[in-house]
Amino acid sequence: MDLQLPPGKIWQQLASHFQTLSDVSLQDYFAAEPDRGQRLAIEFGPLYLDYSKNHINQQTLDLLLELCNECQLDQHIADLFSGSVINNSEQRAARHTALRNPEYLTDTVFKQQLQTEKRRIIQLHEALANGQIAGFSNKAIKTLVNIGVGGSDIGPRLIVNALRTTSDEPAVHFISNLDSHDATKVLAAADPETTLFIVASKSFTTLETRQNFQRAQDWLLAGGCPATALEQHFVAATARPQAALAAGINSDRIFSFDTSIGGRYSIWSIAGLTAMLAIGPRQYDEFLQGAAALDTHFVNSDPGTNMPVILALLDIWYRNFFNTAARAVVPYEQRLADLPAYLTQLFMESNGKSVSRDGQSLSWQTGGVIFGGTGTTVQHSFFQSLHQGTTLIPVDFLVASQGDSDHAALFASCVAQARALMLGTTDNSLPAHQVCHGNRPSNLLLYENLTPYVLGMLLALYEQRAFVQACLWNINPFDQWGVELGKQIAGDLQDKLTGTQKMADADDDLGDDSSTRRLLQHYRHNKNQK
């Protein structure tokens, strides 16, 4: 097969090298190198990455590491941390790393705004804890409901499910979908007198968030809240405070952040307000410190012992040479059940791109599918395909190396799956349908315990891995223009379905292609029948 690769001699050398490995299996590597398991590993603080079960030898690694020089990775990293305008299509910096490490907070306006807002959030957290925030009937707030979508939803959701116990107060829930069933279900279990909504939207114009903000107001009014007291039940996190004010949020309850924080980095910023309130300022600071520690490792370590760099190089190796289209991410920890969805957004929104930073069409593959689920549960789902399917799907396993007395079984299950994928069946007497050929690669990441600090490290590790991928592919990971077209068309179609004038129009005016036209007719037909 013809490999389509970025320009540069190292890419070509890797292509030649790739051919030489086609007959070497993972089993062969382990048989030939007794110390492989120790050697191809990186330990940093509470993290331990074993990347020995990958299709690489020392020459592969050496060449991949040279790619870092060829793409001037050092310079890209320096630009990221210095706050340069690296998101060139939107003419913005990407300042999420500065949010977790004061050392990078060089912009004084940015710094001052952040510190002011954080002080106000600490006050709000204290007031909530002391029962000083009350609803319309003067009862103390007992339930927080986050209204947001995308980064304003999945990040706080991940933190709440990973780091809180069910008995923590106040209770925290999430509404995100445009479908009204989402709000209906959450609100059915809440009490209007004691519920505070946190409306998180960078632009404060997001369709889903505005719609659910309206639903929350309707629900409060139906629950006996006087219109004049509505503002007691809302807090906003936004980069456009004027828009929140215009929507009726009290200015004392608006927390603002800088436009240079992209949606999928919300959890580090004021947009992660719900997470800060849910776990409290002390734990949230530990979360930031974990991320900052990983950033320091990323900036200071040699590429060969640099976790996000090694992981990104392996990603490129599979994606551009083995032509894999997907990676599975499987945390063996129920509290990380939201991690796969979080990473799907992070990677597929950052690196699902087809043009270079300077707008040239790419001939090589960029980010593929990231999917997954929680082990051991998904061993009963897609693992059949990982072991015996025709497609090579590299896997990231994550598991705590400490735990309660039951943990040995969970730990053993995780390590066993990685070993089974690598080794395959060894009993030659098995019938063909029972044979696993093995030779399937995976990374295994151990962390001591799921603390706020470790969670911060994990998320920063994946973020910097996505960033390094983007540098190697020469794409901008910080924009997401591809989502705009669908939003525009949706607005047009909705007007055609609901606008009174348009309803009178001829059917054939409903849409520009015969499929869309027919689908809209279907909706109108059903509506008219009702």
Next chain:
Amino acid sequence: MDLQLPPGKIWQQLASHFQTLSDVSLQDYFAAEPDRGQRLAIEFGPLYLDYSKNHINQQTLDLLLELCNECQLDQHIADLFSGSVINNSEQRAARHTALRNPEYLTDTVFKQQLQTEKRRIIQLHEALANGQIAGFSNKAIKTLVNIGVGGSDIGPRLIVNALRTTSDEPAVHFISNLDSHDATKVLAAADPETTLFIVASKSFTTLETRQNFQRAQDWLLAGGCPATALEQHFVAATARPQAALAAGINSDRIFSFDTSIGGRYSIWSIAGLTAMLAIGPRQYDEFLQGAAALDTHFVNSDPGTNMPVILALLDIWYRNFFNTAARAVVPYEQRLADLPAYLTQLFMESNGKSVSRDGQSLSWQTGGVIFGGTGTTVQHSFFQSLHQGTTLIPVDFLVASQGDSDHAALFASCVAQARALMLGTTDNSLPAHQVCHGNRPSNLLLYENLTPYVLGMLLALYEQRAFVQACLWNINPFDQWGVELGKQIAGDLQDKLTGTQKMADADDDLGDDSSTRRLLQHYRHNKNQK
């Protein structure tokens, strides 16, 4: 690129035909055929499938339909419905279709067992509704907790979240993961006096289920339940009633089913006990009737107007000719939030296979990755990659054509995404990073309302689609041998971690490869430090 295809002249003709289409875009098809949107659609009862936005012309369809003859699809379908031993690696029939249509219930023993168990479940449902089932302190049961994993978990979970409202009683919860945090979280919100556990396991030996069964007993005892009263809090659904009896379940509370029902078809059988109790016998019967109606459509319709056949042929077209590795499934309905995970299991466990029915290694691709999420939420996640990524990822959209007053926006969003993927941006003045080239295929499935009947149809539609794929690829979709190896190795490793004798062994005996050895040492080291 060399296409690796199954043997047969139609496959070869399709390969030649595929070459002739390489320059034709979806936009071209729509421009050339004014009635394409009407023509490439199938309506059946409350379902309407629009498959016009696919890379096909009439000749493609004609050739794909001839594949059905070449693989003798008719005979395969007849064998499925007649209860023949089609799961040849396990020497079993696959009788899930007989569970939803008495017409196919030809085996009298099977039929009698099913009817007896159903009558007993109806009695249990009534007794629960009337408050006649009590816990150890004689209070009526108010909460059901399903303990199961894989098919014994995701199917009932899907039904409960799709068809119940939050105010329905009794409350229903699910525990599945080996990780103790799963049980801890669910049980924290339950009351030992009024909780009934439904333990669902075909073999009644499943590791996760046995472990969580034990946790439930410990929790009841800690909550004041006398050991002698434990049996009041458990019900079992299993194909091995003796094993449930031996585990302490009261024989009056054991509901059994036939071993010919595979795990991923549990929802149609007694293994779906929790679903039956949760929605009640009347709604559950409607659910079965919907599936039976779809089966009848599948058996009786010509391939060209047969929904599961057309969908499977399109799957093969992309997988084996366009070489796609993944399909996204996106229901625009919050109540179907579990559908993507359900389908991931159904497709990747059924068709992630590398040998033919008769044990020959395959040279062609079989089932790829199925992933997804709920619209509109995932528009803010992986949709960037669908619109502008380098990889072709076909999409299944699902949306109700009826709904509340808010529904127009949701419906418009779904139809708009399908149109945007097909059409792309049309403004030639846009900078490169804003351009979407379109030409990306999708299916769009409308259903009138999410009733039990419609949900039954949808699940049967996807099941039969997976079955047709398997027929075309010549694989057995009813076994899952690939998951066995990991379980075996996990047992070995757990013994090494927890067995007192083995703990004294030398470190280098812990595992057979240097990576596994190092990982186990890590766990032991951490454990010894504690």
